[in-house]
Structures are given as C-alpha cells and as structure tokens.
Amino acid sequence: MIHQLKSISFGLPLVLLVLHQLSQKAFQIEIPLADNYLDPFCLGALAPHLLCVEQLFFYRKKKLNILELVFLTLFLSIVSEIVFPRFSDRFTADILDGFAIALGILWFVITSKKVEFSLFKL
Secondary structure, three states, rough: HHHHOOHHHHHHHHHHHHHHHHHOOOOOOOOOOHHHEEEHHHHHHHHHHHHHHHHHHHHOOOOHHHHHHHHHHHHHHHHHHHHHHHHHHOOOHHHHHHHHHHHHHHHHHOOOOOOOOOOOOO
C-alpha cells in the first residue's frame, strides 16, 4: 500500500503543501495566489490517493472510477466551502476553492494510473 503513495502524483502536491505551509506559517511569507488556492488544490490532488489506499485495504480495489471522483469532488467542495465556514470564522466560502479542488482531482486523473474510465463499474 505504501508504494502507492510513492509517486510523483502524490509526492509533488504533498511537498508543495508542506513547503507552502512552512513558508506561510513559519516564515510569514505571503504569496496571495498560493495562500488562497494551493491548499484546496493539494486537497483535491491528495484525497483520491488516500481513498485509493482505503479502497485497496478494505476492498482490494486498485482503481477509482470517474463517478467516485465526481462524488469525491462534490463532497470535498461541500464540506470545505459550506460546512466548515458555518462552524468556524477561520474558513471562508469561495467558489474558486471548489475549482481548485476539481483541478487537484484532475491532476490525480492525469498523473496517476489509478482511474477506471468506465462510469458504473463499482
């Protein structure tokens, strides 16, 4: 299972996320575009990999299909842009975050080999 997380598809967004958090929190470096949209992009890029690990562990399923990725995109967008802002002032709803999440999912589709392109094979 760990070998699934040793790919450029997972590693690059993870490294970007860590470097961005370090630059933002530890060194107070502000990069407005990255501050606003890199975290949701990385969420969208990393979450499908973690879902793949979960699917492999529990169901021995090695790939996600497009329908699962659509639902994952909707779920992440709803939770991060509707649910979290209602419970905390530290979160703000921004429709562009939803697009950043979708771009992260698209990164996963393009760079990983873990996508089943049939719509209804569950």
